[in-house]
Amino acid sequence: MRPLPVSYVRNLLPVVHGGVDYQEIASKGLKVEDIVDFSVSINPFPSHEEVLQAALSSELRVYPDRYSGALRDRLASLNGVEPSSVIVTNGASQAIWLVAMAYLKAGRKASVVAPAYGEYAAPSIAMGAEISMWDFSRSMLWGAPDMDTLLCDRIASDPPTILWLCSPNNPTGYTAREDQIGRLIECCSLGPTILVVDEAYRNFMADPPRLERFLSSRRLILLRSMTKDYGLPGVRLGYALGSDEAIKAMSSVQPDWSVGAQAQSVGMAVLDKEGYYREQWRDLRAEKARLFDSLKGMGITVIPGEANFVLCHHPRSDEIMAYLKGKNILVRDCRSFGLEGFFRIGVKTRDVDDVLLGAISSFFANERRSR
Structure with a gap:
């Protein structure tokens, strides 16, 4: 590499x-x-008419639910997990920062499977962690079938606290298979590593992998965007799935009222019109x-x-x-x-x-x- x-x-x-x-x-x-x-x-x-109406009719004169409870419960049901495994965020970008804030500090390592979105490295650096970019561009561009093997070798030789992986990858579109993610989690379990998979583009796939079944390992955090797939760049909305422990850690560093009333209303509306x-x-x-x-x-x-x-x-x-x-x-x-x-x-x-x-x-x- x-x-x-x-x-x-x-x-x-x-x-x-x-x-x-x-x-x-x-x-x-x-x-x-x-x-x-x-x-x-x-x-x-275009957005569904009822989604636009939800944006216009949201309550603006009182503080929103700081935990986004109704939307969190809907997302939990949609993904087949308990509400305690979900945190609703101000876009997937906030979820990335919450992971870094919860797990990284000076003396810890974060690694990024690259090429990738720069937002993984930026908060890792901001938290004082040592950052390493693992260049897998050749594997992603030309579809190497043994990418999980190569990644496991890197994890074993240089285990980070957080391993950032975007799948489908931005900008290559490469997607790790379910069995590859399962093997990566096994490799992470041999050391201190938590695998963070950013699935911001998953809904554009015909048959996206169902990675929620790996959450019980306690070594996986999934990041989801509701901005790209539902066409809501002006309404910052995303969420993360993880173990109870991971979600508590992220919640402890999330500012109150991160997700506004309009975003919560729009989130409920798009799920109604799936x-x-x-x-x-x-x-x-x-x-x-x-x-x-x-x-x-x-x-x-x-x-x-x-x-x-x-x-x-x-x-x-x-x-x-x-x-x-x-x-x-x-x-x-x-x-x-x-x-x-x-x-x-x-x-x-x-x-x-x-x-x-x-x-x-x-x-x-x-x-x-x-x-």
């Missing part, structure tokens, strides 16, 4: 995110609606397959994965990204993940995706004419 680029580690603080830079577009005299943003991976379909959103996720999978084939047909290398985005590689990626930006189209430059020459495209609706495909096609057409 090769060492990660220094530039990648330096990018961990501050964490690099996708999305529109409001100050940058304002400096260019543009508005948000002028930008076609493929750099984020959010469900692009069938509506499942249809959207199915349509997104179909659109992703079309986008995948179209990009591949243009000569772009596209990495197969299980999330609502596609990871692309091309020898002229920098030029493609610059060309798209000139047309106010944003994709995610994956150098922030330590992947040179790669960019990530969030799947949108067919008409919006066609704008991107048309722009990339025109880039290659212009190149051919200039030869």
Whole structure:
């Protein structure tokens, strides 16, 4: 395994995110609606009408339930666990920070299975832990079947307190199988390690793994987002599943009223309309397959994965990204993940995706004419 680029580690603080830079577009005299943003991976379909109504009708004049009790109970039922195994959070990002705050401090180690979202390393560093990036990009990009074996070897030789794993992985889309997670937990149980699996993209899968059965090991914490799959970036909402002990530890460092009344109401409403959103996720999978084939047909290398985005590689990626930006189209430059020459495209609706495909096609057409 090769060492990660220094530039990648330096990018961990501050964490690099996708999305529109409001100050940058304002400096260019543009508005948000002028930008076609493929750099984020959010469900692009409209919210259910009753979800919108829940957002508008939530109680604003009294403090919300600080424990999000009703929503916690619904999530527990949905996942087949006890309410004591659930903590509702201000987005999955807060759940990440709560894990770090509960378990990490100076003298402890945290390891990140990379490439990965920089938010795992940032709170680990902030808590004073020693951070190590375990580079498994080759395994994730090209689908090595023995990734769990390689990870177990690392755990045995250099056991961390917390091992961060994103599955489906951001940005590769690689997903660890249930049996692989089970083996990793066995390896973690031989030492001090708790495996934290971020499943923010799981609902975009046709058949997501059911990892809740491993919670009894007390060596697993699952992080879930309700932002991406339900299309709620403006309502920060997520949750974590873990043992009673893990949830108590996370709850002890969570600020009161982290999840507002509107977020709790919207969370209940989307769960009431689960069938509506499942249809959207199915349509997104179909659109992703079309986008995948179209990009591949243009000569772009596209990495197969299980999330609502596609990871692309091309020898002229920098030029493609610059060309798209000139047309106010944003994709995610994956150098922030330590992947040179790669960019990530969030799947949108067919008409919006066609704008991107048309722009990339025109880039290659212009190149051919200039030869």
